[in-house]
Amino acid sequence: MEEALDLVASKLHELRETYPTTALLHCNHAGNVGLLKKVENRFFSAYGGVTAAIGSLCVGAGSEGQRYDFGKSLSHEISDVVNSKTIIIWGRNPMDTGLHLVPFLKEAKRRGAYIIVIDPLETNTVKLADMHISPLPGTDGALALTMANILIERGLIDKEFIDKYVVGFDEFRSYVKDFTLEKGAKTSGVPIEDIETLVDKYGNSKPSSIIIGFGIQRYTNGGYTIRTIDALGAITGNIGIGGGGVNYNNSRMNDYIDHELLSGETLRKHHRVFSRPKMAEFIETAEDPKVEIIFTTRANPLTQFMDSNRMTRAFEKVGFKVTIDMFMTDTASLSDVVLPCRHFLEEDNIICPPSNHNYINYCNKVIEPNPWIPSELLIWNELAKRLKLENFPIENSEWWIEKALKPMTDLTGITIDDIKSGPIIVPGATPVAWYDKNFQTPSGKYELYSNLAKSQGFEPLPVYKSIDMEPNEEYPFYLLTPHTKDSLNSQHFVLVDEKQLPIVYIHSETGSKMDIRNGSVAEVFTDTGSLDCVVEYNDSIRRDILMIYQGWWIQRLGGVNRLISERYSDMGNNAAYYECICNIRYKA
Secondary structure (H helix, E strand, O other), rough: HHHHHHHHHHHHHHHHHHHHHEEEEEEEEOOOOOOOHHHHHHHHHHHHHOOEEEEOOOHHHHHHHHHHHHHOOOOOHHHHHOOEEEEEEEEHHHHHOHHHHHHHHHHHHOOOEEEEOOOOOHHEEEEEEEOOOOOOOOOOHHHHHHHHHHHHOOOOOOOHHHHHHHOOOOHHHHHOOOOOOOHHHHHHHHOOOHHHHEEEEEEHOOOOEEEOOOOHHHOOOHHHHHHHHHHHHHHHHOOOOOOOOEEEEOOOOOOEEEEEEEEOOOOOOOEEEEEHHHHHHHHHOOOOOOOOEEEOOOHHHHHHOOOHHHHHHHHHHEEEEEEEOOOOOHHHHOEEEEEEOOHHHHHHHHHHHOHHHHHHHHOOOOOOOOOOOOOOOHHHHHHHHHHOOOOOOOOOOEEEEHHHHHHHHHHHOOOOOHHOOEEEEEOOOOOOOOOOOOOOOOOOOOOOHHHHHHHHHOOOOOOOOOOOOOOOOOOOOOOOOOOOOOOOOOHHHHHOOOOOEEEEEEEEEHHHHHOOOOOOOEEOOOOEEEEEEEEEEEOOOOOOOOEOOOOOOOHHHHHHHHOOOOOEOOOOOEEEEOOOOEEEOOOO
């Protein structure tokens, strides 16, 4: 380990003496979201400032859309859903990827709630539902605007809420008039009678809750799509009331963390950014300086970023690559140095609220780590010593946690010891988002019409824009690549047999029509790449969709992102993974 750290420090020192420090590209993401993991940003700022990632592979488009609507993303406590009379689960699959929500959905149903799942796929969550609606991929915005138009026409809106708390209703009402039932049905592929039921259940049984998944904003129209769904909550007055809400994400902790301590932003002498969804393109085209070193933390870009083939070619051309990881991932296997690190169960950390609750948790070490495997904090400490970084404190985890949460302690009196004693609710957080109607927009109201969006080059209203890629004769299928219940992204595919092919799920009628047998090997291909898969018939799959779970490692014969080109959303620099069309042919 000492030899590896010496080599990495030597390469970092050499780069700093030869180039601007932005010749180092730091690639990170959400492999671990513990508070201490953010210390890496302080290290690279103290080093001089590097090329850093902006944008998102997960939530960026929707978060940006909600920023224009509400001021930021806030969600109800998941337990509040038991107070809902109608629950729309829109593009989310909690039965597989959010089990914490399931008991509350079951309780809501026991109390009489009507549950609707809107998803092109018939997921396991549909088993909980009273109704399943399967729109064409990427058309959710058209469906939402059609609902809005009919709700307005039939008077199923909350005029008092609109008058007091909403900006831009008249402009919005004028825009949605064009979204008739006939147009909405034709665009979304949802039958008129199903849209009628949606409107009836959502508009006539207040409070109604909408729970949004991340998948529906992984298109080039993703941000606008979230805004159209948000609008349903606003015009019906289902915002700020128990059992209501448009629940997507949470961003409650910002006021209680010392961001400068963790980021070291003011220490940077140089700074350059790249968009995560276009990392390969950036590496290929960067000048003044070119990318000389890639340092990867909490990420597996060769597997998880779009266009894996291009990413691999770009990655291989860079002179020196370092990866911190627990496993020899696809990214680690092409790195010059791999620094092993500890599992989250082998170290203490603070977990701040994610998308679905308001609790700060102390993550206690429960397993003694192998003594020769360091924590990531220890890696940064050792590299900082070798590089003699004056502005990087060589301290332990307790020091960093205490200092990072000092704003919270100063404002509320809550200490680390308090958090260690049990989960702490974020100060000011309530079970019901926006209960005080104190929206954090420029107007202080919910903004159907956003001047901020307009000033930043976007449509001020939540509009529908069709996606860029739709099936055609050459590529007649949508390709959807959702998360599996068996892994967090690519983390657990280390357990897959090295000779086992990934599975492509296809409707039996589609397979029979194309002479592709159940259990055979087929090649799925796009204009970006191809992937061999084992065919599995599944008649819950739409006939115009192929489905392959994301995360399967390339070195284990997977790598579905080699099929997906580098495309990003309308706002938020979010990866448009689901905007992909493909074909399939029998192989063996």
